[in-house]
Amino acid sequence: MIYNNLLIHKNIFDELSNTISNKKIQNAYIFNGQEGIGKEAHAIEFFASLNCNNEKTCTNCSSCNKIKSLQHELLNIVLPLPKNKSINKKDSVLKTLDSKQLDILANELEEKGKNPYHKIKIKNANTILINSINDIKKSISLSIPKNKFRLHLILESEKLCYPRQEAGNALLKILEEPPENNFFILITSDISKILDTIISRCSIINFSNIEYKKHYDFLIKNKIDDDIAKITPKISFGNINLSLELSKNFKEIINNLESMIQSLINSDLNKWESTLNRLKFKKNIIESISLLNIFLNDVYKYKNSIDNIYFYNLEKYLSIVSKNCSLNLEKFNLAIDSVISNINSNGYTPLMTTSLYIDLNKILNNR
Numbered sequence: 219m220i221y222n223n224l225l226i227h228k229n230i231f232d233e234l235s236n237t238i239s240n241k242k243i244q245n246a247y248i249f250n251g252q253e254g255i256g257k258e259a260h261a262i263e264f265f266a267s268l269n270c271n272n273e274k275t276c277t278n279c280s281s282c283n284k285i286k287s288l289q290h291e292l293l294n295i296v297l298p299l300p301k302n303k304s305i306n307k308k309d310s311v312l313k314t315l316d317s318k319q320l321d322i323l324a325n326e327l328e329e330k331g332k333n334p335y336h337k338i339k340i341k342n343a344n345t346i347l348i349n350s351i352n353d354i355k356k357s358i359s360l361s362i363p364k365n366k367f368r369l370h371l372i373l374e375s376e377k378l379c380y381p382r383q384e385a386g387n388a389l390l391k392i393l394e395e396p397p398e399n400n401f402f403i404l405i406t407s408d409i410s411k412i413l414d415t416i417i418s419r420c421s422i423i424n425f426s427n428i429e430y431k432k433h434y435d436f437l438i439k440n441k442i443d444d445d446i447a448k449i450t451p452k453i454s455f456g457n458i459n460l461s462l463e464l465s466k467n468f469k470e471i472i473n474n475l476e477s478m479i480q481s482l483i484n485s486d487l488n489k490w491e492s493t494l495n496r497l498k499f500k501k502n503i504i505e506s507i508s509l510l511n512i513f514l515n516d517v518y519k520y521k522n523s524i525d526n527i528y529f530y531n532l533e534k535y536l537s538i539v540s541k542n543c544s545l546n547l548e549k550f551n552l553a554i555d556s557v558i559s560n561i562n563s564n565g566y567t568p569l570m571t572t573s574l575y576i577d578l579n580k581i582l583n584n585r
């Protein structure tokens with residue numbers, strides 16, 4: 219194994235291993251499933267098994283060693299990059315990046331080699347450039363050692379086709395005449411944005427979400443505190459990378475939650491608004507609201523002596539709210555689910571969060 223900290227999707231791993239032993243490698247795959255569950259790392263493990271110099275993937279042959287730093291000459295990682303207007307379509311993709319961006323890319327790849335769940339982030343990288351596909355065209359004509367395979371690993375592959383289709387159409391042409399000993403893995407968490415004509419040329423491998431218990435155990439193994447490891451899988455919706463990120467800022471996240479609870483208890487709309495308006499990104503607002511939902515569910519459990527409370531560290535508030543407020547869980551969940559879906563579909567966030575405050579206030583005061 220290349221990664222010693224990857225949660226294996228056993229059925230998929232076995233299926234891919236079988237294709238290696240039966241020598242039935244497909245020309246192109248789509249690895250589909252939500253973000254942060256290890257799809258990219260499974261692709262890298264598959265590539266490593268195919269090219270390892272030993273029978274079983276050994277982790278220390280020259281090929282495996284190069285893969286660990288994602289520096290293998292047969293591994294071509296394609297990813298969304300910022301569009302640089304001064305660059306010609308014929309230029310190699312590396313030419314589109316300045317030296318600072320190249321440094322960032324190198325660091326991100328290094329991190330990805332260590333952490334299977336790391337999401338590579340480059341500012342303003344919104345699309346897969348046609349230059350990347352032209353580079354694929356050039357590389358497939360280069361010779362490949364006997365019994366080895368070149369992998370073109372395309373991250374966030376929906377961005378081949380969205381917002382523009384140019385790169386997608388160019389890739390389709392390559393897939394229509396599959397080059398020998400080259401294969402493609404398209405990673406996506408949004409397959410609906412990929413052209414049907416591309417999908418029809420790929421074997422689709424669907425990754426299921428990681429179970430709560432496995433996710434929790436993973437965080438504990440990574441030395442995350444128990445109280446944090448219990449909550450983050452819930453607010454990250456199962457995304458392990460996001461859980462790790464949330465764990466780093468957990469204190470701040472809890473401070474925000476406390477502030478939201480206080481504003482509800484004291485009917486203080488100003489405090490509510492200033493707390494939520496401080497958050498820069500929609501995803502942070504959604505995280506905060508999701509946490510509040512978990513807290514309100516905890517209050518219900520606290521009041522009815524049900525186990526499995528997440529926020530024991532906020533017992534003071536559990537007690538105040540459970541004594542003084544009306545608790546209609548169904549209404550809470552409904553109000554919160556609807557505001558999250560409105561924020562996701564680009565509703566005006568300050569308006570949404572204020573209307574959530576009004577709704578929650580009414581429910582808590584049984585009006």
Ligand SMILES: [Zn+2]
Pocket residue numbers: 269270271272274275276277278279280281282283
């Ligand atoms: Zn090896």
